[in-house]
Amino acid sequence: MNTPITVIGGGLAGLTAAIAAAEVGVPVRLHEAHQTLGGRGRATQPPHVAHEGAHVFYADGPHYTWLKERGFVAGLGWPGLGDAMTLRFRADGELRRLPPIGMLRAQVRARLTAPVDLDFHTWAAGHWGEHTATQMANAISVVTYDADTGRLSAAYVWELFQRVLGPNVPAVRWVRGGWQRTIDRMADRARELGVVVETGVRVETLPSDGPVVVATDLDSARRLLGDDSLQGTSGFAALLDIAVPRDRRDRFLVFDLDEGGFHECYSAQDDSVAPAGESLFQLQMPVRAGETRDAAHARLSRFADLAVPDWSSRKTFHRTSTAKKRTGALDLPGTTWRDHPAIDRGDGVFLAGDMVAAPGMRGEISINSAITAAAGAVAAVRKTAGARTGPA
Known part of the structure; x- marks a missing residue:
């Protein structure tokens, strides 16, 4: 379990994936291109704390249960x-x-x-x-x-x-404090779990020493992975x-x-x-x-x-x-969330974010997909560890 998981993107999806993987004892590195974490959950500085978009949560899905169990939506x-x-x-x-x-x-x-x-x-x-x-x-x-x-x-x-x-x-x-308060709590928890956080550095190529969760917007993921199939309709x-x-x-x-x-x-x-x-x-x-x-x-x-x-x-x-293109995936007639880009891209690469194949709306998709991506990355680490040690 010493093989690291790399998370690219420090927004809601990236922080969720990093925490979910680190909670089971896998080392995690998180890279964020901006100087601060949070992605679209960031807000302006006081005295007027304005968010980049929607700032509410809906408490009727598994995403909220995950956040609540960890105290991220307290207060x-x-x-x-x-x-x-x-x-x-x-x-x-x-x-x-x-x-x-x-x-x-x-x-x-x-x-x-x-x-x-x-x-x-x-x-x-x-x-x-x-x-x-x-x-x-x-x-x-x-x-x-x-x-x-x-x-x-x-x-x-x-x-x-x-x-x-x-x-x-x-x-x-x-x-109270909006998404920024939740993001700050998640960032603190990630660091408590030992996640190595690096900001201000844009990742141009995938690392080769372990599974990767790409938790960026779909356009950035398409460029990073060189995969033109990563397309979606957004608002x-x-x-x-x-x-x-x-x-x-x-x-x-x-x-x-x-x-x-x-x-x-x-x-x-x-x-x-x-x-x-x-x-x-x-x-x-x-x-x-x-x-x-x-x-x-x-x-x-x-x-x-x-x-x-x-x-x-x-x-x-x-x-x-x-x-x-910052408002989650939209389903045209004949499609559902299952038709969005798959989370598991093969070869130890996983997608997370609000445009991929997970249920919910907007930020909920980010959380749900990130939990699934983290589970896939952890399974890949365990598979690699098992292959190295061989049968008992």
């Missing part, structure tokens, strides 16, 4: 009742307290099964009409970051819709972070059923991410096919005007960005 924050009551839905140009009746009818149909081989819009329109199908697809763009979520597999979108907006109590959890969205003095007019959550945008307050459940007396928000808007970034940001700004009135004159912090 949850919850919005106050007053904040939670400001949930709104943008529909037909107006903010409303409840979604349209057609969407309410769909939300309670948890036992309905959607097909894999048909697009969501066609399937949903057959049940609830064209307009409702479009609103439902736009509601779930918060997960896909895709401006045409209706083109994706009906089974894929319907599962996400039920997880986020179905009749069950939402499993969403907010860790593209404009992002806006803003902080303003607290105001009762500001909304906590807004699902944009018209254009696929989403608005959420970071600080309602975690006052550590903004100075006292301020609210910190992140908004997103999926970029349409052929649309410029500036046009998408203009639409996002208009959406922000509804959720945070007069924000441009009130702002104390402001950041714009885009997220492209």
